[in-house]
Amino acid sequence: DTAVSQTPKYLVTQMGNDKSIKCEQNLGHDTMYWYKQDSKKFLKIMFSYNNKELIINETVPNRFSPKSPDKAHLNLHINSLELGDSAVYFCASSPMAGPRETQYFGPGTRLLVL
Amino acid sequence: DAKTTQPPSMDCAEGRAANLPCNHSTISGNEYVYWYRQIHSQGPQYIIHGLKNNETNEMASLIITEDRKSSTLILPHATLRDTAVYYCIVSAQGAQKLVFGQGTRLTINP
Numbered sequence: 485d486t487a488v489s490q491t492p493k494y495l496v497t498q499m500g501n502d503k504s505i506k507c508e509q510n511l512g513h514d515t516m517y518w519y520k521q522d523s524k525k526f527l528k529i530m531f532s533y534n535n536k537e538l539i540i541n542e543t544v545p546n547r548f549s550p551k552s553p554d555k556a557h558l559n560l561h562i563n564s565l566e567l568g569d570s571a572v573y574f575c576a577s578s579p580m581a582g583p584r585e586t587q588y589f590g591p592g593t594r595l596l597v598l
Numbered sequence: 599d600a601k602t603t604q605p606p607s608m609d610c611a612e613g614r615a616a617n618l619p620c621n622h623s624t625i626s627g628n629e630y631v632y633w634y635r636q637i638h639s640q641g642p643q644y645i646i647h648g649l650k651n652n653e654t655n656e657m658a659s660l661i662i663t664e665d666r667k668s669s670t671l672i673l674p675h676a677t678l679r680d681t682a683v684y685y686c687i688v689s690a691q692g693a694q695k696l697v698f699g700q701g702t703r704l705t706i707n708p
Contacts, residue, residue: 488641515694525683527642527698540695574641578694585632585689585696589641 487511488590490575496596497565504561505593507575515539516558517576517587518550527574533558565597602686607703616673618702620686623667628690631662633671635682636701642685645671676706 488509497503509516517540518530532540536552547563562569575590603621610616622631633645646653646660648669653660659672673680685701 517695526700527636527685529695529697532694534694542695576641585630585687585694586644586647587642587696588644592639592641
């Protein structure tokens with residue numbers, strides 16, 4: 485039973501393309517997040533959604549557009565991919581009850597832009 | 599969010615207790631201390647958190663000094679599977695975001 489799942493696990497694409505990464509959680513949580521981990525292994529938050537509403541947007545280029553069709557899903561669409569977008573993208577979720585900083589992470593999507 | 603300082607790397611023998619220190623001298627009264635770890639090629643994993651009292655769960659113990667300016671994560675009987683990068687994070691409850699530093703790369707040696 486995978487709590488937070490992401491698809492695809494690996495994504496290799498050309499510069500300029502548009503791609504999407506999907507995230508689903510079956511924990512019944514109401515808050516979901518996207519984090520980016522770059523080649524230097526720095527892990528940084530990008531977005532946070534609470535009950536389908538955008539809560540945090542950390543100065544991410546507007547080529548990145550998160551979409552939450554329901555509170556169990558948070559997808560990330562990236563337009564006009566650039567070389568610098570190559571990274572590992574992690575989805576996470578946290579419950580309404582208890583600290584939001586207790587987050588459950590997915591396995592990551594490894595994006596390589598050529 | 600308060601800044602944390604951790605040693606970049608540590609080694610520990612299998613079966614021994616691993617003690618990972620963290621300094622957070624600018625921590626505010628409403629900020630909690632969280633510990634996460636990231637095993638190679640996996641997503642970060644929540645370990646434990648605390649405010650001012652020591653905490654223990656099935657994974658680890660967290661010791662927070664009385665002045666709250668530092669803490670220690672203790673893995674009581676380290677195994678090879680505990681090899682990972684360990685992140686100490688301080689965050690106000692409700693901030694909703696985790697600010698990760700560079701963490702401590704812990705290597706458990708057989």
